[in-house]
Amino acid sequence: MAPNDSAETTGIAADEATGTMAGRRRAARYVVPVAVAGVAAATIGLVPALADSGDPDLPKITAQQLIEKIAASDTEQLSGTVKISTDLGIPSLGGLAGSLAQGGDGPHGGSSADPQEKLTELASGTHTLRVAADGPDKQRVSILDSAAEYSVIRNGDQVWAYDSKSDEAYHATGDKASGHAEKRGGATTPDGVPTTPKAFAEEALKTAGPTTSVTVGGTAQVAGRDAYKLVIKPKQGGSTIGAITVAVDAKNGVPLKFTLSPSSGGKAVIDAGFTSVDFAKPAGSSFTFTPPKGAKVTEADDAKAQQQAGKRAPEFKVPGGPAGLDELAGGKGVKVIGEGWSAVAEIEAPGGRAIPTSPKSGDVPPAAQQFLDSFGDKVTGKFGSGTVFKTRLVNALMTDDGKVYVGLVTKDALVRAANSAN
Template sequence: MAPYESDDTTSDDTADTGRRKAARYVVPVAVVGVAAATIGLVPALADSGDPDLPKISAQQLINKIAKSDVQQLSGTVRVSTDLGLPNLGGLESGLMSGAGRGGDGSSADPASKLTELLSGSHTLRVAADGPDRQKVSLIERAAEYSLIHDGKDVWGYDSKSNEVYHGTADQDGKERREKTPATPKDFADEALKSVDDTTSVTVDGTVQVAGRDAYKLLIKPRQSGTTVGAISIAVDAKTGLPLKFTLTPASGGAAVVDAGFTQVSFAKPAASTFDFSPPRGAKVTEEDDHAAKAPGKSSPKSEEDFAKSLQGFDVLGKGWNSVAVLHSGAEAGLPSAAAGGGDLGGFLGSLGDHVTGKFGKGMVFSTRLVNALITDDGKVYVGAVDKNALVKAADAAR
């Protein structure tokens, strides 16, 4: 029974064990992948009072989120992420964008552009009119990137480079590419997949977000050893739409992820919001052409496909202490300066902590949320757990 700490919880709310384990791993990946420094409770998202709302149980609030059917909205979302990644002098962002572009790809490709949400603070303008029309615009200092879904067409446009990326949606109206969480609802959907008997879920009062009265849903691990401290979701009292998502680490301090509306309207957006034609002189890259240039680099077609693929990995532990075990393909593990790895070995050594155990030797690379242990025999242990938990997992798998 999922511990929603309310009287109306039923066993029907418990997810399938295999999918839950995969989803548990997807949660930190989605959060890290977004979907890494202003951080903290952004002033623009500051609460403006605690509204007096009718009492509601945690299970009732979760049901309210599940039944939410907001088809039309527009607004502004502020997303801040702070994974505590080391400063690599611009190398980090270059690697992230290059990973999605495949060398000669388009700067308008959503797979590369939306990875910018991995770090720092960003302002997004969002709009939706039913399942066939959505738009997300990433506002930059002197430019704007827009991702538009209009019927069967999916357009990405980077005003800075004047490049256009054109793809198509599948029969369900979803873009045939991986999805990066960008709105509070995206983050909330992933977090709620991870709720099980290792989780405490309660209603933590009320709040106002973007001028809307909302309930606060508080999700906290019952286990020690996880890097997740708590997840707070502000849920619109009328529509059930998540308006704000905040993930704080167990180590304390500023939030790792803070995403929330600063302005929102549930009126029907103007039809012209979703109109798009490539500007004159723009370079247009077609999805099929891009895929042909980068064979063997296809991405999961959906979050569900990604979750299913993770079930092929070994998963150690339970709940928030779950650790995924992969193989890096490097039989000798990471290069080290002592073993002749030279400058690269020294550089990697400066980023991680050397550890030993029954498993042998390895190195732990840490962020404020997801940590990874790479052993000398090439195995990789990854999870939203601390260093000691990774070492224990590696010892248990010995």
């Protein structure tokens, strides 16, 4: 293995390399890593995505050069298999998400093929995905299991999602289809959920700043391809993130594997990597879809109208999860305490109302309450009293007087932030 230059680079240099990081809102320093980790409702019982099969001898490269290599990559076509393992230290979301999505109207309250509901499954456990991309407007992501397959297919302004288990399809057009799809490499689903190492890596690099150390940590071989390892670490204490390691294809600059390790040690929180990859143009048939005869088809507009009419239960969102955090960043009633990886968002509850944390209030579904209780700790301080809802990555302190403190920080760091604000 070549003795790679592990010289540190700052976020300023990273900004110059990518041209995409300048002007990020302060709050993004805690929002972005959540989006990296979470999925729809919350973002690794780690079985490694792919064990390194050797350390290739590659030319020296600096961290700055490796970031530039990622930024300059023009690869827009690929297909392959990705294994994603996630261990946030919370109960499985699959059954909970399903029961809450159905609400009081039963299974007809929504579509099992709706990506916003189905993709919550990626928030825990290990999953195998088949991915394909052909430029910015054609992507396909399929979640495979032993007896069924779930696919999201984007082709221009058309998006189809199909769940073979329930024989249900979901269809969106126009702006609803565009969503937050990535411009290169089919990195995300139309709902913005990262599904490849490239998507995870791009989100992680957005956090680079003076509080971040970026180095080259050697080489590896992933999916049969030689790669450099880019290591991103917080310089500050108090963060739940220990390190992020990205294996970058030595030839074309495409991230092949992403691993987020917690500061507490143990299994990785997220491990996503290609087990096989091909950079040839995928077959055009990969991006076409016609619902099977007899399949139930739900149109996005109809689903939205149902929700607005109150025919579906409101979505339950895990405290501190990525859903809605983009809206919180820079929003009214939000203040950021600290900076960088130890930043904490202080959020005022609407109207100063206390957030319900007891089933006696009648505002929390029993299934949701059981979920909350499984990772909540009572705490006190200058701020008063409240409950810390904790995962291995995102922690949130909900005070009894209606404030929320959330960040990628430890419980003690949350309490310190709440005390400093009072």
